Amino acid sequence: MAIEIKMPALSPTMEEGTLAKWLVKEGDTVKSGDIMAEIETDKATMEFEAVDEGTVAKILVAEGTDNVKVGTAIMLLAGEGEDAATAAVGAGDATKEDSAQGNAAADETKPADTVEDSAHPAQEKVDTGARQLFDAASHKAEVADPEVPAGTEMVRTTVREALRDAMAEEMRADDRVFVMGEEVAQYQGAYKVTQGLLDEFGDRRVIDTPITEYGFAGIGTGAAMGGLKPIVEFMTFNFAMQAIDHIINSAAKTNYMSGGQMRCPIVFRGPNGAASRVGAQHSQNYGPWYASVPGLIVIAPYDAADAKGLLKAAIRSEDPVVFLENELMYGRSFDVPKLDDWVLPIGKARIMRPGKDVTIVSYSIGVGLALEAAETLAGEGIDAEVIDLRTLRPLDKETVLKSLAKTNRLVVAEEGWPTCSIASEIMAICMEEGFDDLDAPVLRVANEDVPLPYAANLEKLALIDAARIVTAVKKVCYK
Amino acid sequence: MARAPRASEPPLPNRERPGEPQPYEATNDELLQFYKEMLLIRRFEEKAGQLYGLGLIGGFCHLYIGQEAVAVGLQSALDGEKDSVITGYRDHGHMLAYGIDPQVIMAELTGRAAGISRGKGGSMHMFSTEHKFYGGHGIVGAQVSLGAGLAFKHKYSGDGGVCMAYFGDGAANQGQVYEAFNMAELWKLPIIFVIENNQYAMGTSVNRASSEDQLYRRGESFRIPGIQVDGMDVLACRGAAETALEWVRAGKGPVILEMKTYRYRGHSMSDPAKYRSREEVQAVRDKSDPIEHVKRLLEERGVKEDELKSLEQAIRKQVNAAADFAEQTPEPEPAELYTDVLVERY
Numbered sequence: 009m010a011i012e013i014k015m016p017a018l019s020p021t022m023e024e025g026t027l028a029k030w031l032v033k034e035g036d037t038v039k040s041g042d043i044m045a046e047i048e049t050d051k052a053t054m055e056f057e058a059v060d061e062g063t064v065a066k067i068l069v070a071e072g073t074d075n076v077k078v079g080t081a082i083m084l085l086a087g088e089g090e091d092a093a094t095a096a097v098g099a100g101d102a103t104k105e106d107s108a109q110g111n112a113a114a115d116e117t118k119p120a121d122t123v124e125d126s127a128h129p130a131q132e133k134v135d136t137g138a139r140q141l142f143d144a145a146s147h148k149a150e151v152a153d154p155e156v157p158a159g160t161e162m163v164r165t166t167v168r169e170a171l172r173d174a175m176a177e178e179m180r181a182d183d184r185v186f187v188m189g190e191e192v193a194q195y196q197g198a199y200k201v202t203q204g205l206l207d208e209f210g211d212r213r214v215i216d217t218p219i220t221e222y223g224f225a226g227i228g229t230g231a232a233m234g235g236l237k238p239i240v241e242f243m244t245f246n247f248a249m250q251a252i253d254h255i256i257n258s259a260a261k262t263n264y265m266s267g268g269q270m271r272c273p274i275v276f277r278g279p280n281g282a283a284s285r286v287g288a289q290h291s292q293n294y295g296p297w298y299a300s301v302p303g304l305i306v307i308a309p310y311d312a313a314d315a316k317g318l319l320k321a322a323i324r325s326e327d328p329v330v331f332l333e334n335e336l337m338y339g340r341s342f343d344v345p346k347l348d349d350w351v352l353p354i355g356k357a358r359i360m361r362p363g364k365d366v367t368i369v370s371y372s373i374g375v376g377l378a379l380e381a382a383e384t385l386a387g388e389g390i391d392a393e394v395i396d397l398r399t400l401r402p403l404d405k406e407t408v409l410k411s412l413a414k415t416n417r418l419v420v421a422e423e424g425w426p427t428c429s430i431a432s433e434i435m436a437i438c439m440e441e442g443f444d445d446l447d448a449p450v451l452r453v454a455n456e457d458v459p460l461p462y463a464a465n466l467e468k469l470a471l472i473d474a475a476r477i478v479t480a481v482k483k484v485c486y487k
Numbered sequence: 488m489a490r491a492p493r494a495s496e497p498p499l500p501n502r503e504r505p506g507e508p509q510p511y512e513a514t515n516d517e518l519l520q521f522y523k524e525m526l527l528i529r530r531f532e533e534k535a536g537q538l539y540g541l542g543l544i545g546g547f548c549h550l551y552i553g554q555e556a557v558a559v560g561l562q563s564a565l566d567g568e569k570d571s572v573i574t575g576y577r578d579h580g581h582m583l584a585y586g587i588d589p590q591v592i593m594a595e596l597t598g599r600a601a602g603i604s605r606g607k608g609g610s611m612h613m614f615s616t617e618h619k620f621y622g623g624h625g626i627v628g629a630q631v632s633l634g635a636g637l638a639f640k641h642k643y644s645g646d647g648g649v650c651m652a653y654f655g656d657g658a659a660n661q662g663q664v665y666e667a668f669n670m671a672e673l674w675k676l677p678i679i680f681v682i683e684n685n686q687y688a689m690g691t692s693v694n695r696a697s698s699e700d701q702l703y704r705r706g707e708s709f710r711i712p713g714i715q716v717d718g719m720d721v722l723a724c725r726g727a728a729e730t731a732l733e734w735v736r737a738g739k740g741p742v743i744l745e746m747k748t749y750r751y752r753g754h755s756m757s758d759p760a761k762y763r764s765r766e767e768v769q770a771v772r773d774k775s776d777p778i779e780h781v782k783r784l785l786e787e788r789g790v791k792e793d794e795l796k797s798l799e800q801a802i803r804k805q806v807n808a809a810a811d812f813a814e815q816t817p818e819p820e821p822a823e824l825y826t827d828v829l830v831e832r833y
Contacts, residue, residue, distance in 0.1 A: 186643070212643070217670065218666075218669060218670065218673070220666040220669065220670065222632065222662065222663040222666055223632050223635075223663050223666025223667050223669070223670055224632075224666070224670065225632075226629065226631070226632020226633050226635065226636060226663060226666075226667065227632050227633075227635045227636040227639055227667065227670060228636060229632075229633055229636055230573075230621075230632065230633035230634060230635060230636015230637045230638075230639065230640070231636040231637070231639045231640045231643070232636070233621055233633065233636065233637065234571065234621070234636065234637045234639075234640030234641070235640060235644075236639075236640050236643060236644070253626060253629065254629065254632065254633075257625070257626050257629065258624070258626070258629055258633060262614075262622070263827050263828070263829070263830060264607055264827045264828055265604055265607060265608040265612035265614075265623075266604050266608060266612070266613075266614040266616075266622070266623075266827075267602075267603070267604040267605030267606075267607050267608065267827060268605070268826065268827040268830075269604070269614050269615070269616050270614045270616055270621065270622070271830055273830075302828050303828055303829065305829070305833070325830075325831060326830035326831050327829045327830050327831055353833070354833045355833035399833075402833050
C-alpha cells in the first residue's frame, strides 16, 4: 500500500500553507532526509524532508497551490518492492478529490473544506487551551473605533504586518529610530515581525544581536539616554526576565532620578503570554509585572489596527514603553484603516462591543474570548459590554468606571495568573471608585494559579476560556 | 601599596594592540589644574563624610577619596563637546572632574530642590546631560552596557564622540559586563572601559572574588586589548587615556584600562572596613597618595608653597560654601513628588 504524505504543520499555529515547490517528481526515488518540497507557512518557507523511503507514485497537490490545509494528502509514495504506477492507481478516487481541492482553480461546486473532511480527516487537531485562545482571536470589534474617521478605507492586515508597518513608517520618518534584537535582521525576525526591514533600512538601523538580553537591553537603554529612539525586540518577553533590570532600574526610573534631565525614549517589544504547548518557561503574561512600575508605559493591543496605531505612538513617545504582543495573534487578520499616519492615543481603552447588562474588561488575546463569551451570552439574553484596555499603564479608569456605572456589573477576563494581576487592579479600582455603582461583586476570570503545563489536557485546564467567562458573567448577573 | 607594574605583556603576534602609554608631559598650568581638581574632590568628599555624620546626608554615600587621580587624569583627555562619561554609584569625583558645580552636587547629597536631580536622585543618581555625564547608576555593572549604548549612539550618529564607562573591580565580575564587551568589540563601538580597581568590592578583595585578578586581561576572549595603569599617578592616567583615545578614535573598537587605585574610606559611609588593616590604608596614604604625588611634582618644578597654600584655602572655602548652601537651600516642594515620572501626559 502506498504511503500518503500529508501537508505538515510546520509551526504551532500553522493551519494551512502554500506548497511552493516540489523538488521531486513522479518516478523519483527518495530516501529519508531528502528534501521533497518547499512549503510556505505564514512566517517562512520551510523545507519538507522525506522520512519514508520509496518511489514517488503520484503528486497530489500541484506546486504553487495556496491554502493547503495541514493534514491534506499531498503525495503518494510507493514503498520498496511496490510498483509506483499501481500504487498511484490503487489510491484511486480519494486522491482525485484531493488534487481538485488543492488546485486553486478547482471545482467550485464542491467546497474545499467538505472535500477535506470527507476524504481525509485533517491531521488530528489537538484540542488545547491555546487553540481556544487562537480560535477566539478571530473575533472582531463589533463597533468601529471612534478614532477612525468615517468613510476611511480599511485594509485587511495581519497583526504581524501591522507591527512591521508601524516600525517601517516610523523609521522612514525619524532617523533616530532603529530596531535591534535577536534574529531581527538577516533572519527577518524569529516570528517574522521585522520582515523586510533590513532590505529597506540596512544593517545600520536593523541590528542582529547575539543572544544576550541583559546586554542589548542595556545598550538600547543607553542609546536612548544618548538621544536615539531604539526599538528593542525580545524574541519573547520570557527572555526579557534576563533584562528586566535595565527595563525597570535603568529605563523606567532615570527621568525621575535625574529630576527630568535624562529621558529614555525606548520601546521594548515582543510576544508575551501563553503560546501553544511551549510549557511553563515560555508561557507567561508579564503585563501585571511591568504595569506595576511607575515610569513605564505598558501597552498590550488586541487587533491589528491597535497594534499599528499604538506601536507608532509608542515609538514616538518620549517615555520608555513596554509593548506586549501575542504570538497567537500574529497571523490573525483584521481591518486596519488606510491612513497616511494612523496613530492612536496611549492610555485610552476601547469599547469593542457595547452592552447594557454587564461589563467584561479584558486586554490582548483575552479580548477574543470576551467577545466570544458576549456572543454566547447574547443568545441567553444577557447584553455584555466588552472593553479592551489596550494600555495597561496608565490604565483608562474612566472608561471602565463609566461602563460600570451603566451596567452595574463587571467581570475581568485575563490570560494570565489571577494573583496580583491587572484583574486585581481593576477590582481595586471598582471598589475604591465605583462601589456605589456595583450591584454584584466584581469577579475575575484568569488562568489557573499554576505554572503552565505542557500536556494538552492540562494546558487546556490551566488557560482561561470563554465558557469560564460566561459562567462568571451569569454569576454576577444572578442568572 | 606599591606602584602598579608597567602595563601589558608583550603584544600577541596575531593582532594589533595599542602601544605602551607614556606618562603625560603636563605643563605647569596643567599640573596645577590637576592638583586643584584632585584637591577639590578630596575636600568635597571629606566634607560629604562630615555631613553624613551629622545626618544631613542619608542613605548610601560612597566616597572617592584616594581615587582622585583616575577621574581627573582620564577626563582631562576627553573632548567635552562630544565625548560622554558614565559611571556607577561612586560618582561625585567624576562629576567634579567634569567641572560640575560642587554646590548642586552637595545639594543633591542633602536632598534639596537645588540639587542636580532636584533632590530626587541622591548620591548615587546624578546626571548632567549638559556635560554629557550620564550618571550615576546604582546597580553594579549596569553602567557598562548603558555606556556601550552611549557608544552605540556616538557611532550611529557619527558624532565622533567616545564614551568612557567606569566600573569597579566588583562590577568586573558581573555577567552583563561581558555581554557588553562582546557587542562593543563586535560592532567596534567607540568606548573605553575603565576598571577602577580599588582592590575591594565592598569587603571582598579582588583575589577572593576574581579567578583572573589581572583585570586588564578580562577582555582577551573578546579581542579587546587591555592596559594596566598606575591609578595613583595622574600623569600615568592621562597618558593611558591618550593611548586609549587614539586607539578608539581610529575606529579600532573598545579598549580596557585597568586603573590600579585604592580607596581610603569604607565602601560606603556605613562600612567599618574591618576587612583590611589600618596599617594597610596608612601605608598607601604615606607612600602613594595621588595628591601628595602631584604636590611634590609641583614643588620640584618650583611652584611656591604660598601659591599652593592659597589654592588650598580657596578650595576649602569653595567646599564650605557648597556645604552651607546644601544645608540651607530648601527641600523640594511636596508637589515635586509627582513630577518627572513620565515625560508626556497620556
